[in-house]
Amino acid sequence: MVRKGDLPTKICATCGRPFTWRKKWREVWDEVKYCSDRCRAGRPKG
Numbered sequence: 828m829v830r831k832g833d834l835p836t837k838i839c840a841t842c843g844r845p846f847t848w849r850k851k852w853r854e855v856w857d858e859v860k861y862c863s864d865r866c867r868a869g870r871p872k873g
Contacts, residue, residue: 841866 839862846862861867
């Protein structure tokens with residue numbers, strides 16, 4: 828059993844806040860850049 832504090836984290840490319848690994852991202856964790864759908868929709872264009 829892995830404790831929540833031991834999960835990997837990343838920094839969101841839009842808001843700059845840290846977010847932790849989620850089970851639904853287990854297959855694509857290397858490709859995840861944004862902490863939420865809201866940040867992904869508000870990402871800078873270009």
